[in-house]
Amino acid sequence: MIHLKAEDLIASELEANFHFHHKLKYWTIVHNHDFYEIFMITEGTVTHIVNDIRQTLFKGDLILIRPEDVHSYERYEDQDVALLNINFHSNAISSAFRYLGEDFFAERLQRIGSLPPQVRLSVEQIQYIWRKYEQIAAIPMECAAEACSVIRGLLIYLLNEHFFPAAIPAAKPGMPEWLSILQLEMQKKENFSEGIPALYRLANKTPEHLSRTILKHLGKTPTIWINELRLQYSVHLLKHSTIDIVTIALDCGFNSLSHYYKSFQMTYYTTPGKFRSANQKLAIPQ
Structure with a gap:
């Protein structure tokens, strides 16, 4: 050496x-x-x-x-x-x-x-x-x-x-290194907005093996995981931008406004509009 x-x-x-x-x-x-x-x-x-x-x-x-x-x-x-x-x-x-x-x-x-x-x-x-x-x-x-x-x-x-x-997520005991790297990649907007196709492409694993491994180590299905990433990003936009809610939903990867509203309410127990009204903070007063 x-x-x-x-x-x-x-x-x-x-x-x-x-x-x-x-x-x-x-x-x-x-x-x-x-x-x-x-x-x-x-x-x-x-x-x-x-x-x-x-x-x-x-x-x-x-x-x-x-x-x-x-x-x-x-x-x-x-x-x-x-x-x-x-x-x-x-x-x-x-x-x-x-x-x-x-x-x-x-x-x-x-x-x-x-x-x-x-x-x-x-x-x-x-x-x-x-x-x-x-x-x-x-x-x-x-x-x-x-x-x-x-x-x-x-x-x-x-x-x-x-x-x-x-x-960079902290690797949990027993978690494969490739999954830790995949977590980082899926936090990028272009990947979580694309969704499942990006997940399969980046992981380079069979869908069955990928789903089992994600469920075992993250405790959720790939679809739920991706929706969580999308919702987290939408929360940031609701709080720190004036982008309209329809554009936010589509930009995050949701295929319809109704799907976005349903997912948001199930997670945050309120609507995106009400959440924005209660939490929006802007540097330029409107």
Whole structure:
């Protein structure tokens, strides 16, 4: 196993470096490092071995590797893979944590011995990160301060948008790691609004196995779980926006206003309109 060091790879004035691997070899050497790494699969599929656990990664998977995580890659069947690798000096990560809150990821991020944090990106999110990479690559070498500012902005975006700890459910004893990741993915609006099709696509499990596992560990059916996520988001919009109730219902994924009203009343024992009247808080008085 190789131990990589930040002092050998990362320029101190930039606090990060980027590598685009257009095509990996059949396998890579097992390694760990004293810095943080965020990598994104931009094309193809690959087998990722991390902390003695084998996982299959697909286009759009974004992984945060922590110091001392041990990992390597192997070719998946006959498929090629391309990935964007971003290495962040630990000092940069520490500064970001202080900015976002001292307890940011205190437990989840630092816990070694399980799969590191992982999310599945949309096509638009992949393109956004890639554009940032191109922007940074185009900054002249003598403009290190400018490049460092853009890199820090990207780091804050990645942590806050994709690895925010409040959105990462605490794994219950015995819960499969893939279900913990699925919980995080289904909290994204584009996924819970799509509903069951998104759940099946992201889980990559048979519907029967998925339903049994969700019922066992979450204590509810997939449909009830998704409706809860939709209702929670609708509550936020009712309290903090002036969007009309019909638009809220459709935007959250309910296929009809009557379905939304029935689900809302069963959960909150009141109507969306009455809830809004009692709880709405706006920064601009109406």
